[in-house]
Amino acid sequence: MSAALAPDEFQFLADLLKQRSGLALTPDKGYLLDTRLTPIAKANGLADLRELVAKLRANPSAPLAYQVIESMTTNESMFFRDSKPFEQLSKVILPALKERGATSVRIWSAACSTGQEAYSIAMTLKEESLKYPNMKFEIVGTDLAEKVLERARAGIYSQFEIQRGLPITMLMKYFTQRANNNWEINDAIKAMAKFSTxxxxxxFAAAGKFDIIFCRNVLIYFDEKTKSDVMNRLAACMNAPGYLFLGTSETTNALCDKFKVMEEHRGMFTLA
Ligand SMILES: C[S@@+](CC[C@H](N)C(=O)[O-])C[C@H]1O[C@@H](n2cnc3c(N)ncnc32)[C@H](O)[C@@H]1O
Structure with missing residues (x-):
């Protein structure tokens, strides 16, 4: 638990985060409150976390609550993370959709963070596009945190971010070097992905139906009930056969019977 908070104050923040973002904050992760929320308290002219809690208790729907929720998100991402899903997209899913006569394919990067996942999908599709002249693709990236979406829309990445996972051939083909060793993704790829909160x-039914969903490395922060609820609602917004990718340590097993594992393609799920 946070050293700076009384148990009821810790519980207040844990409840707020659970209700508003799904984050299940266990006492052993309480130190994150100190490191991430102390700067928020200071920036808002508050002496410490206890004053921050008092202010939130007085008005839990104030913009301050959103700042707290946003700064407690973990936004770690990288290009072609775990590589396999992108191989499976090009080698398994696109041929299967072509076989079914699909002409329009909607892909959702749910919890897209700073956009590397959506742009990795876009580059994969671009590489394969000659084989699928009659297919139209739409990539939608969404995230709870507006600060990461701004970065996703800008499509500008540091040298460090570029070095993590992006093959040099893709860098040369799809990025332009900018000042301060930053790299900007080219307009043609940027235009393939749209980002919103x-x-x-x-x-999320209003977003329409998707053929492929990447919902990776976010459910890991939720408790079992929330994971199960999100998975059931993801299933409800998919067109059959409905391809779902989760993070390498995430699974639908025992949580949602609307998906089944594709035995021959590890890590991929389809509608049951
Ligand atoms: C670790 S990143 C994963 C990024 C990307 N999917 C990947 O695997 O590289 C998790 C993201 O989930 C977002 N997030 C957390 N809770 C969320 C929620 N309730 N709804 C939407 N996004 C959420 C965070 O803001 C963060 O950007």
């Missing part, structure tokens, strides 16, 4: 705890 979206909280996985809220209804």
């Amino acid at each position: 979206g909280n996985l705890l809220m209804p």
